[in-house]
Amino acid sequence: MAGHDDARGEAVEEFLAKSLLLRECDATVIAKVTPHLMISELPAGATLVRAGSPSDGISILRRGRATASLVHATTGASTPLETLNVGDHFGDVGALTRAAHPYTIVADEPCVVLRMKPELVEALMARVPQFSLAIARRLAARAVQLGVITLRASSAPATGSALRAPTPAIGVEVRRPAPVSPSEGGSAAIPFVEVSDFEPGARVIGMLPTKLILQHRAVPLRLQGNRLLVGMVLPRHAAALAELRRVLHTVDFEVAAISLEDFAQTVQRFKLDAVRGAESTRDSIAVISPESLAYDAADSEREPEKGVRVVGDEVVRAVNRVVAAALSRDASDIHIEPEAAGVKVRFRVHGTLHDWSESLPPSFARGIAARLKVLSGLDITNTRTPQxxxxxxxxxxxxxxxxxxxxxxxxxxxxxxxxxxGSGMMRPLEQIFSDAGSLGAVRKALQRPHGAIIVAGATGSGKSSTLYSMLNERRRARPDTNVLLIEDPIEYRLAGVTQVQVHAGLGFSQVLRAAMRQDPDVIAVGETRDAETARMALEAAMTGHLVLTSMHANDVGSVLQRLESLECGRTLIAEAVSFVVVQRLARRLCPSCVRLDPPPPALLESLVARRLAERGSQVALPRPVGCDLCQQTGYQGRIAVVEWWQVTPEARDALAAGASHQDVLRAAGEARMLQTFRHNAAYLMARKALGTSEALMAVAG
Ligand SMILES: [Zn+2]
Structure with a gap:
């Protein structure tokens, strides 16, 4: 059952009142619904909904991001449908049809999900019209996105998009009028066609580069004179249309809508995905030969002695071929599945799963799994539990x-x-700390020979990637230092850093104790979760080591509380901690379409209440607009809003003398040694990187 508050501080009811599904419902409805929600936390990569599984109600994404994909029943190929963000709901199709879920949803980042059981959904649908309406709106919007249903303005305007008309009527387009040129704008209906009606040949298909066919899910269908008809899964996708117009500038092109299924079959029929593989190999990604793969020294040492080798050379070579083939295709995932006919290998390339053309005999299945487990140091004798x-x-x-x-x-x-x-994911500190003051404070702390730097944030706030960026900077600035990183699991590889993975039977504190004997200059502890690790890390920071660690905490004050609750004494904290930074992630405004507008009065009130704006001020503030570059969302990427505290001798004395956290931090603020989320959010708004609503959320935490 969902409580009234969660770790993030925002009441669940407050969140629900902003969610797509419930934002038009009365507070009384939300108050009644809240106690019946099932709350669950899922790690990145977890499957939230599996296609074909029975419906289990409607869920709302409380935190994180997920992707919904259609999975082809026979080929297993998957095509991304849409991205789900905080406040979006899913499971509605299954709940309405009372059938199995038609799509699969996978968490892109750690997610928190609030689920309503089917009985609750049905009760709400029967009694609360606003709830039913919200579900219907979402379905309609999704249908438009799929290009199957056409929204027509009740009074079709001559220009402008029907999607933006004030009161659109919803209807399924059944007639098949002549196709329209995309340059005429989106007001006219787009016909829905089937690829087989046109039987395009290779010459017509070849009018568009394969890369663009796959990227924009667009298939040239018919060339008549100078007029090319292109079937698109998303026929109103502005960025796709713009690119097609650019590439096909020698012809007049027209668009029609085609279904996703139809598109997928066309791709298979013309072997376009195979062409894609060859193309990308030539273009940018070097072909990787199986012989060129070198596994980490530490990993290969784990391999048992020759005499007790568990897998033969054939299997070793097969694994190398699979890995090399995946890397040559720029795959993001490799799926290896034992089947009756053989070992099935699939690669996910640009979001879509493809079968590998080579087949491996069923007898290889156990050997391949064993080889990979040897390389990753897993227990090869354990085949019954996930590892x-x-x-x-x-x-x-x-x-x-x-x-x-x-x-x-x-x-x-x-x-x-x-x-x-490995190192490609490392962002320079300038990108994380965009203002000179914060960047300078972080760099100063990193230059010190000792002391503890604590990076805090909620799950998914990017705190570990900030920790790695800091380590990387320190290593680059002072390459002579001995850096040791203890983590669970190892998330990135850092050149020049000794990385040790914690596992069952060898916890953070044990590794830390052993690490101290290795004479390190810098020790990084992935995450401090227990009292022993916390105390040892702070003690190391007091005895001539620079210590970096991350913690789960929401602001600077909570870091101090957390350290005390982990049995670190006041004196130890005061002496050891040198710098604390806490971060919250927000969406970054798209720089190419952001606009400055005076905020509406209600929003201004909220901003004033949070001291992000002054009452009566006529100042214009940035807001999202939407353009081709940001897929009409108004946002591009994400940005960290940070709070930091640089610990001074005065603060140490006050803390050790027993002053309250509030007093210590207030004095630090006055001495400009503390920068709050509010300061940083205001700065980022002034730089037009952060919108008002994101700023409010970042400040509220
Ligand atoms: Zn934009």
Whole structure:
């Protein structure tokens, strides 16, 4: 059952009042619904909904981001449908049809989900019209996105998009009028056609580069004179249309809507995905030969002695071929599944799963799983429970991490490998701390020979990636230092850093104790979760080591409270901690379409209440608009809103003398040694990077 508050501080009811599903419902309805919600937290990569599984009600995404995909029943190919963000709901189709879910939803980041049981959904649908209306609106919007249903303005305007008309009527387009030119604007209906009606040949298909066909899900259908008809899954996608217009500038082109199924079949019929593989190999991604793969020294040392080798050379070579084939295709995931006919290997490339053309005999299944487990240091004798691990490898000039997870199935273990680039994910500190003051404070703390730097935030706030960026900067600035990183699991590979993974039986505190004997200058502890680790980390910081660690805490004050609750004494905290930074992620406004407008009075009131604006001020503030570059969302990427505290001798004295956290931090603020979320949010708004609503959320936490 969902409580009235969660760790983030915002009441569930407050959140629901902003969600797509319930925002038009009365507070009394929301208050009644709240106690009946089932709350669950899921890690990145978890499946929230599996296509074909029975409906279990409607869920609202409380935190995180997820992607819904259609999975082809026979080929298993998956096509991304839409991205679900905080406040979006899913499971509505299954709940309404009382049938199995038609799509699969996977968490892109750690997610928190609030679920309503089917009985609750039905009761609300029967009694609360606003609720039913919200479901209907969402379905209609999604249908438009799929290009199957056409929205027609009740009084079709001569120009402008029907989607933006004030009171659109919803209807399924059944007639098939002549196709329209996309340059005429979106007001006219777009016909829905089937590719087979046109039987396009290779010459017509070849009018558009394969890359664009796959990227925009657009298929040239018919060329008559100078007029080319293009079938698109999303016929109103402005950015796609703009690019097609640019590429097809020698012809007049017209668009028609086609279904996703139809598109997928066309791609298969013309073997366009195979062409794509060859193309990308030529273009940008170097072909990687199986012989060039070098696994981490530490990993290969784990391999048992020759005499007790568990897998033959044939299997070792097969695994290398699979990995090399995946990397050559720029795959993000490798799926290896035992089947009756053989080992099925699939690669996810640009979001879509493709079968590997090569087949491996069924007898290889156990050997392949065992080989991968040896490389990742997993227990090869355990085939009954899921296991997770990582394999570090070098392929040519690329340093990579393969994150492995195994899942026992009826035919043996299914193995999924996720591919991570080693250093490519590291962002420079300038990108995380965009204002000079914060950047300077962080750099100063990193220059010190000792002291503890604590990076805090909620789950999914990007705190570990900030920790790595800090370590990387320190390592670059002072390459002579001995850096040791202890984490669980190892998330990125850092050149020049000794990385130790914590596992069952070897916890943070034990590794930390051993690490102290290795004479490190810098010690990074992935996350401090227990009292012993916290105390040892702070003690190390007091004895000549620079210590970096991350913690789960919402602001600077909570970091101090958390350390005290982990049994660190006041004196230890005061002496050891040198810098605390807490971050919250917000959406970054799209720089190409952001606009400055005076905020509406109600919004201004909220901003004034949070001291992000002054009452009566006529100042214009940035707001999202939407353009082709940002897929009409108004946002591009994300940005960290930070709060930091630089610990001074005065603060140490006050803290050690028993002053309250509030007093210590207030004095730090006056001395400009503390920058709050509010300061940073105001700065980012002034830079037009943060919109007003995102600023309010970041400040409220
Ligand atoms: Zn934009």
């Amino acid at each position: 997770d691990g990582r394999i570090g490898l070098t392929a040519g000039s690329r340093e990579l991490d393969l994150r492995i997870s195994t899942l026992p199935s009826s035919r043996g273990e299914k193995v999924v490998l996720r591919v991570f680039e």
